[in-house]
Amino acid sequence: MTAALQPGVLFGLxxxxxxxxxxxxxxxxxGLLRRIxxxxxxxxxxxxxxxxxxxxxxxAGFAADxxxxxxxxxxxVVAFSASALAVALLKRLxxxxxxxxxxxxAEPRGGP
Amino acid sequence: MSDLADIVTVIxxxxxxxxxxxxxxxxxxxxxxxxxxxxxxxxxxxxxGLIVLGLLPQATSIGDGLKLLCIWLLAQLSAATAxxxxxxxxxxxxxxx
Amino acid sequence: MMLLVDIALVAGLLALAAxxxxxxxxxxxxxxxxxxxxxxxxxxxxxxxPDVALTEIAIGGGGTGILLLRAEAAIRGRxxxxxxxxxxxxxxxxxxxxxxxxxLGLAVLSFSSPAPTLAPAxxxxxxxxxxxxxxxxxxxxxxxxxxxxxxxxxLLALIGVWSLAPDAVWGGTPEVRPGEVPGPLxxxxxxxxxxxxxxxxxxxxxxxxxxxxxxxxGTVLAAMWLLVMLAGLRPPPQTAGLPLRLALAGGxxxxxxxxxxxFAFADGFLAYPKAWAKPLIVAIEAALTLSVAAALAMLxxxxxxxxxxx
Numbered sequence: 001m002t003a004a005l006q007p008g009v010l011f012g013l014x015x016x017x018x019x020x021x022x023x024x025x026x027x028x029x030x031g032l033l034r035r036i037x038x039x040x041x042x043x044x045x046x047x048x049x050x051x052x053x054x055x056x057x058x059x060a061g062f063a064a065d066x067x068x069x070x071x072x073x074x075x076x077v078v079a080f081s082a083s084a085l086a087v088a089l090l091k092r093l094x095x096x097x098x099x100x101x102x103x104x105x106a107e108p109r110g111g112p
Numbered sequence: 113m114s115d116l117a118d119i120v121t122v123i124x125x126x127x128x129x130x131x132x133x134x135x136x137x138x139x140x141x142x143x144x145x146x147x148x149x150x151x152x153x154x155x156x157x158x159x160x161g162l163i164v165l166g167l168l169p170q171a172t173s174i175g176d177g178l179k180l181l182c183i184w185l186l187a188q189l190s191a192a193t194a195x196x197x198x199x200x201x202x203x204x205x206x207x208x209x
Numbered sequence: 210m211m212l213l214v215d216i217a218l219v220a221g222l223l224a225l226a227a228x229x230x231x232x233x234x235x236x237x238x239x240x241x242x243x244x245x246x247x248x249x250x251x252x253x254x255x256x257x258x259p260d261v262a263l264t265e266i267a268i269g270g271g272g273t274g275i276l277l278l279r280a281e282a283a284i285r286g287r288x289x290x291x292x293x294x295x296x297x298x299x300x301x302x303x304x305x306x307x308x309x310x311x312x313l314g315l316a317v318l319s320f321s322s323p324a325p326t327l328a329p330a331x332x333x334x335x336x337x338x339x340x341x342x343x344x345x346x347x348x349x350x351x352x353x354x355x356x357x358x359x360x361x362x363x364l365l366a367l368i369g370v371w372s373l374a375p376d377a378v379w380g381g382t383p384e385v386r387p388g389e390v391p392g393p394l395x396x397x398x399x400x401x402x403x404x405x406x407x408x409x410x411x412x413x414x415x416x417x418x419x420x421x422x423x424x425x426x427g428t429v430l431a432a433m434w435l436l437v438m439l440a441g442l443r444p445p446p447q448t449a450g451l452p453l454r455l456a457l458a459g460g461x462x463x464x465x466x467x468x469x470x471x472f473a474f475a476d477g478f479l480a481y482p483k484a485w486a487k488p489l490i491v492a493i494e495a496a497l498t499l500s501v502a503a504a505l506a507m508l509x510x511x512x513x514x515x516x517x518x519x
Contacts, residue, residue, distance in 0.1 A: 005212065011252055012317035014219040018226055020310030025230040027302050030293045033235060033280055037242050040273055041226055044249055047265075051256040052317055057326030060333075063257035066343035067327045070352060073264045073344070074359045077424050077501075080268045080276075081366035084508035087280040088370040091511070094287045182404075189400065196393035 008064075012052025018045030032093075036086050043079045047072045117169035124166025131159030145202045153195045157188050215255055222248055235285075239277045246270025259420035260344045263412070267428040268505075275435070276509050339487030341418030348422065349490050353479045357468065360461045360497065363504045367457070371448055374512035380449030381513035385438040398440030405433035413498045417487070423494050427501030434506045448513050453503065460500025464493050 018041055025038025050068045057065030135155025142148045164184040171177040225245045232238040246269045253262035294302065331343045331351065338350045348356050374381070409429035416422035437443045446453045467489055471480040481489050 008256055009317060009320070010215050010219060011256055012320075013314050014222055014252070016310045016313035016317055017223055019313055020306040021223070021226045021230055023309060024303055024306040027306075028294045028299055029230070030290045031235065032291070033277065033284060034230075034238060036280075037229060037238065037277065040242070040269070041229065041245070044245070044265075044269065047261075048249075048252065048256075049313065049317060051253060051258060051261065053320070053324075054258060055256045056320060056324035057328055058257065059326050060329040060331070062328045062332065062343060065326045065328045066331050066347045067352070069258045069261050069344050070347035070355070072258075072261050073348065073422075073424060074355055076261075076264050076268050078359055078362055080272050080505070081363045081508060083273055084276055085366045085369045087276055088373050088511055091280060091283050092373045094284055186401075186404065189397065193393045193397040197391055200391055200393075 006056070007058075008052040008055025011055070012049050015045040015048025015052065018042070018048065021045075032090055033087075036083055036090070039086075040079065040083060043075065047075055050075075120169050121166045124162050126166075128159045128162035128166060131155045131162065135159065146199060149195050149199055153191060156191060160184055160187055211255070218248065218252055218255065222252060235281050236278075239274070239281055242277065243270055243274035246274065258344075260342070260416075260422060260425070263420060263422075263425040264428075267425050267432075271432060272428055272505060272509065279509070279511075337483065337486065338481075338490065340490065342416060342420065342422070344420075345416050345422050345490075345494075349493060350481070350486070353464075353468070353493075356497075357461065357464050357479075360464065360500065363501070363508075364457060364461065367504050367507055370508060371512055374448075374514070378513045378516045380447060381515045381517040382445045382447050383507075383510040383512060384514040385435070385445045385510050386441040387439070390439075390441045395440045395442070398436045398442050402433040402437055405429055405436075409433070409498075409502075413494060416494070417491065423497045424501055427498045428505055430498065430502035431505035431509075434502065435509055438506075438510065445510055447517050448507070449517055453507070456499055456503040457507070458500070460493075460497040463496040467493060 022038045022040070022042030022045055026035050026042060029035055029038065050072045051064075054064040054066075054068035054072075057068070059065070132155060135152050138151025138155065139148050142151055161184055164180050167180055168177050171180060222245065225241060225248060229238050229241045229245060232241060247266055249269060250262045250266035253259070253265055328343075331347060334351065335341075335343060335346055338346050340346045340350070409426045412421040412429060413423060413426035414421075416426065438445050467481075468479040471478055471482075474485075475482045
């Protein structure tokens with residue numbers, strides 16, 4: 001039990017639980033937007049596990065190891081970009097078919 | 113002297129926390145959106161103000177104290193705007209045919 | 210004493226995540242996800258990582274929040290729905306997810322002691338870079354290649370988003386402003402951006418020695434630009450316009466130029482000459498902040514919707 005009370009390990013366990021919750025949402029939810037949210041929760045859980053690694057690696061006057069922290073910052077930005085692309089794809093997917101007809105009429109027709 | 117500062121901090125921050133609790137209780141118990149907005153905005157603005165006032169004796173310099181006050185003013189600005197927009201959306205939804 | 214705070218925070222995080230997954234109404238689920246981002250910021254403060262806390266609250270909470278809220282409003286009533294999973298299917302998947310969580314938790318509990326750490330190496334090389342914040346040093350000096358590639362990934366995502374515009378409107382402006390702009394929003398968009406820009410620039414500047422840095426500052430600047438566009442005070446830019454593309458490409462291009470100059474003036478790719486380390490790093494950071502701000506705002510704005518004006 002006391003192993004869970006070391007600095008950061010509690011949040012690492014929380015991250016592991018968040019991974020499970022997010023993964024469940026990605027796989028089972030019928031609506032696609034909530035799956036993107038689940039993906040983000042999954043990512044947040046993985047980042048918390050990194051945070052546990054960083055917190056335990058505090059040495060040389062730093063409270064936490066700076067290298068995993070930098071990796072997590074990079075990860076958060078990349079996760080946001082991926083979410084933005086997924087959201088744009090989703091919006092395009094549900095656009096009414098009228099848009100598709102307009103763009104087809106605009107394209108040059110080949111053939112006889 | 114710093115003992116007095118600590119006592120003031122504890123009292124004011126405790127009062128602010130109680131106000132946040134009251135706001136959360138109002139959010140849970142009030143029947144509709146407008147009254148919940150009322151509970152949250154009163155409690156949060158005044159609660160945040162009391163917490164900031166309570167932290168001012170602990171600030172190490174005038175600059176830090178001014179930053180705390182800026183945080184309070186900015187939070188009030190955005191909370192006020194958000195409450196207005198939410199209330200407008202609720203009102204619009206009510207009067208829609 | 211702080212253990213109680215940690216336990217309360219963890220309980221709050223798990224309860225909020227379960228609520229986000231189980232909630233039926235889409236909009237309340239997304240607002241709950243936004244608050245999950247804020248609570249995660251608190252968790253990062255407890256993990257003694259204030260830079261990550263700033264990034265999580267700004268990008269993970271605020272940025273992803275507005276992205277999803279706009280998506281929910283656009284999709285309302287038209288969402289594509291997959292077949293709902295049967296009850297036994299859900300139980301089986303829940304068992305699988307629980308197994309993954311337990312496995313990950315056991316891995317966390319069996320971390321080796323003493324923990325392996327790169328902190329002494331980071332601390333030793335810090336004076337050579339002239340920086341005071343070790344996380345900024347890792348981002349822009351020790352692992353600068355990661356940051357360069359990350360910026361390229363953000364640009365690739367932006368190109369992917371732009372490529373979803375219909376052919377007829379390629380290069381045009383995205384649609385950001387709602388049909389009718391409420392008065393309070395216009396008021397906020399006039400009052401807040403000056404403060405926001407000052408705060409953003411301050412966060413970038415102070416990131417060299419204290420918590421802060423490019424990505425946090427870039428997000429604040431992007432948020433201010435988005436606020437101005439949302440209130441209709443400024444039209445969104447043309448995606449084929451030269452100023453926007455220069456702003457987007459400026460950061461990575463400067464980064465690459467300095468990286469290749471490292472061959473000539475220092476040890477190799479992305480090496481900084483000793484005396485010029487800090488000025489070069491600050492220059493890269495400045496260009497990168499502007500690029501990140503432009504890219505994040507354009508990612509939220511979406512693909513073009515109106516044909517370009519010639």
